[in-house]
Amino acid sequence: MKLTPNMLNLALAPILRGPIAIILLASGILSGAPMPAQAGVFSVTPVRIYMTPRDRAVAVTITNEGDAEVVLQADLNAWSQKPDGTDEQVPTEDLILSPPILKLAPNARQVVRLALLKPADASRQLIYRMIIREVPEAAPARDKTMQMPIALALSMPVFITPPPAKREINCQAAPGAAQALNVTCTNSGTAYAQVREILVKRGTQTLAKFEGGTYILPGARQIMSAKGEQALSPGPAQLNVGFDDGRVQTFDLTLP
Template sequence: MTIAIVRGSRRAAAALILAGLAAAAGPAGASSLRINPVSVAVAPDKGSAELRLENADPKPVAVRVTALRWTEADGRDRTEPTRDLVVSPPIFTVAPGARQLIRVGFRNRIPGAAYRLIVEEIPGPRSAGTGISVLLKLDLPLYVIAARSAVATLSWAARRGADGSLIVEGRNSGTLHAQILAIEARNAAGEAIGRSERMGVVLPSSSLAWSLGPATGAPAELVVRTAQGEGHVPVRVAP
């Protein structure tokens, strides 16, 4: 049994076509699911959110949806069980060619909070000769927007890790999450000396760190690519 984990982001297609994973697995018994949207932002005047799941598989697929609270501490993502959200239905079976509406409401609405919605296929009985089963697990973000005027305000710092790698940390003092697509460090001559293409989200009142590798030489600026464009930020390595 194999579990294919897909993490949702703006870079993903509006509908996540998971049949590609099934094709990559060959003749193994993988389902074909589509979900939309892959990133959920609940506006201040909205009391719930909706997702739509479609089963393009010739067999019914059983699915479970779990909500986790998402925070950041010590420059890293953290998740933990939560009762803030109500998912309806939390467990269901989607018939072949059918669609399922998933509603997410609030028991405890926290403006600016973030969550992860784990949408996973529940294993069923295996048919003889099907070989490896590929179970799909989606990890989708849900953001509770604090206000229509909410904005992200990022500041950056750099330091050397214990192994000599260049670590950069973005701190968000704003009220809106900021999605980072890539970060590059450049020296005073404008030459790239380190880069990370790991996508990440800096949550409000939180910080997140990236390793840019050995990065020989002193960085003079960071080139930060976000969903809104590219920014150049002066930076020095902390002594």
């Protein structure tokens, strides 16, 4: 994925439950001083990292898409969710990115290695987030004007999955706002789930819909709002929950 300064409006609201998170770290952004922003342009592939217990390391490609030198560093966090779905990230030494800090010339590309330092769990998935962050104060000035340094960052999930680890999803629905259902999905399994779509259907008719990229980590639940174009009529219906791997799980429900 390519991250550009035009995406700063999205960066104001970090999206930690989607495939990636865009984070904005600005020095003096609330000061009101009219000064130009300084930010680099870089991309990272892949945007989601999958490993098995046999993998000692995986390759990650970082590309400077801009016309100025960029300095980047990596932060690694263990990622979990509370039972109510709130994200928690704690710095970890389970993983290491080599090198952890790199300097890229304009339009340069570098392959780095992400390695697991601890033994993988044989029964459950290990889940982390790797944040590649620009270090603007380490980059040379791009012109003689006074500039506000803005650090752009990409947050990528890292999943280390043994064969037995599986998601276990159960979903229920309750009336929400007008023309909507609150769909609560709980993951009692040992691997993550990511809900991409929810369809509330009666036969071939779609009554309500949710689209997103909501992560549900083991032991957590998430509430998603499926909205329809008109009031939902009572009676039996089906709840089709689609995941990022293309699979769909169906639940029967009765609309009140």
